[in-house]
Amino acid sequence: MELLVLGLSHKTAPVAIREKFAIGEEALPQAAERARAVTGCKETFLVSTCNRVELYAACDDASAVEDALGAVMAEVGGATPGLVRPHLYAHMGPLAVRHLFRVASSLDSLVVGEPQVLGQLKAAYESCRKGGQTGPTLHRAMERAFAVAKKVRSETGIGRNAVSVSSVAADLARQIFGELSACSVLLVGAGKMGELAARHFKAHGTRDLFVANRNFDRARALAETLGGHPRGLDELETLLTHAEIIVTSTGAANHIITTAMVKRALKARKYRPIFFIDIAVPRNIEPAINGLDNVYLYDVDDLSVIANENLASRKREAEAAEALVASEAERFLRDLAGGAVTPTLQALRRKADDLKAAELERAMRKLGDLDEKQRKTVEMLADGVVNKLLHEVFTGLKDAAKTDRGEEMADTVRKLFGLDETGK
Amino acid sequence: MQALVPAGVGLFAGSTAAYLAALWTSKPGVLRAAHVLLALTVLLWLGILAASVPHLAEGGITRFYLGGSAIGLSGLYLVLVRRYPIAGLGSFVSALATLLAVFAMFAQRQNVTDPTLVDWLLRVHIGLAFVGVTAFAFSTALSTVYLMQARMLKQKAKTELRRRLPPLDVLDRLALRGIVVGFPFYTVALLLGSAQAIRTEHVRSSYVLAIISWVIYGVVLQARLTAGWRGRRAAILTIFGLVLALSVVAQYGFRSV
Secondary structure, three states: EEEEEEEEEEOOOHHHHHHHOOOOOOHHHHHEEEHOOOOEEEEEEEEEEEEEEEEEEOOHHHHHHHHHHHHHHHHHHOOOOOHHHHEEEEEEEHHHHHHHHHHHHOOOOOOOOHHHHHHHHHHHHHHHHHOOOOOHHHHHHHHHHHHHHHHHHHOOOOOOOOOOOOHHHHHHHHHOOOOOOOOOEEEOOOOHHHHHHHHHHHOOOOOEEEEEEEOHHHHHHHHHOOOOOOEEEEHHHHHHOOOOOOEEEOOOOOOOEEEHHHHHHHHHOOOOOEEEEEEOOOOOOHHHHOOOOOEEEEEHHHHHEEEEHHHHHHHHHHHHHHHHHHHHHHHHHHHHHHHHHHHHHHHHHHHHHHHHHHHHHHHHHHHOOOOOOHHHHHHHHHHHHHHHEEEHHHHHHHHHHHOOOHHHHHHHHHHHHHOOOOOO | OHHHHHHHHHHHEEEEEHHHHHHHHOOHHHHHHHHHHHHHHHHHHHHHHHHHHHHHHHOOOHHHHHHHHHHHHHHHHHHHHOOOHHHHHHHHHHHHHHHHHHHHHEEEEOOOOOHHHHHHHHHHHHHHHHHHHHHHHHHHHHHHHHHHHHHHOOOOOOOOOHHOOOOHHHHHHHHHHHHHHHHHHHHHHHHHHHHHHHHHHOOOOOHHHHHHHHHHHHHHHHHHHHOOOOOHHHHHHHHHHHHHHHHHHHHHHOOOO
């Protein structure tokens, strides 16, 4: 059985093509079933995320079904094969296994190391498994892919550091406050970047969110969207005494938060720490406040520098992850080849044992009354002959399984010993 | 068993090295190995101290309590690390424990010439003082890391170390708890020490240092609990308080008492 992956991703197709393949989880089994109907295709499963759609298949001969599966892919996307074909990539055998492991380990993702793809892959596989489109070969490959992804995450630093401005800000907040569940966030201004950061903090379970803006109606609208409380900008100084995390993104030309304001706020809040994130340009917060005890100020450049540093660090870690994936793929292929001869080995042992039992019974009948010692000696003789005869065959098959001749050798043994097609 | 004291000191130093390696590599396996090494070190010291109990009347009480402080400090860390994200604190705690163990090793070599050492009042005084010092030592380890972490955050350091050290809030809260726990023990120890000084009509310079360190911890505690004082200044005073408290210990340990 050979693995084949056929797909398109952010690396090969523009969003205009990818969006055609946005398939809900519930529709995946149906699409996978269409692929499984292709002659020679035994097991299939389909995964669809915003950055990739991929069809995985276990088939007798991958190159023989590639074109037919490409046509199925086009059909799934509601496009003509001619439109889709230039964006499709195909990997077979060892390359397909390596690709699967790379995808699961987030080495092929738009943001290398992002954790979502593994969850998406698991959900898609589970959906097709329940639909009955998968089988033992894909099951073994997927189980191993999930294990490899876990290993890559724990043994390399690929997913360790945040790589977006918002997530860097959340990371820094955690280094100051630990758990964010006791922290209130104050968003000053209604800029897009500020909104994104506020959403990010909300997703990290912060307690309250206040939105302060010069235009109260805009503050109210944004607060409603984010699930926060609207406030006027005239309440800013009072709000500084309550919030732990302050995000500023107004279009003001001057500093709206000054050192004097922060000093007063600090005294009122009994010097509980404050984390200021100034993502406005020009800056909204007087830089000198970073010199005050228990006050931490990061502007957009500071955050970007850390995000870029983290991205570079992920890329360095990705090299170690690639090596790990390559060795795991090799190991899996060896195991898979070993698995190809296992049914033949088992069938041969069964057949030999059945023959031995029948011949022993016949011989015992002819020999008549034998005492226990004589009976044991005859049985040992039969065991010895069978085991010595099979030993060479078993060793030869196991050795062949470690190379690409495993299936060929198993086929020969099946023919020689009169075992059926599946090795039974 | 007493011959194992240098080995015990070496093991504390080894634990420090293991925790530094864990901090450097950020590998969970290395951290687990460091925890195991520190736990084994604590067990060895428990054995050393248990073996020395029958001979306390002949001297070595300072060494006994110093060893006890090193055990207490390390044990406290091994317990708290299961509950709080303070794994990055290991090298600082074990370094302090190493320092206490080195004191214990040298104190062991002193001949006890003062018969009042076997006095029960003095024994309780020293015992309570060491419980207090252990708690203060833990707060000091936390405060040291606090200062490092706060500095890195202020300077926007792009170092990996910043991510591996505990959050400021956890460090600050636990440091306060250490002082809250240690202060009553230290206060009673100081009162008993004063009673002993009056009884023997002999006031040592170490008492003055002890009172100054007590005042420092009192100020930190008062300011933190009533005025909400926290952060860098509290951390610096906590470290300074321990330096004074340890200089009292050093006077006991290095002088023939």
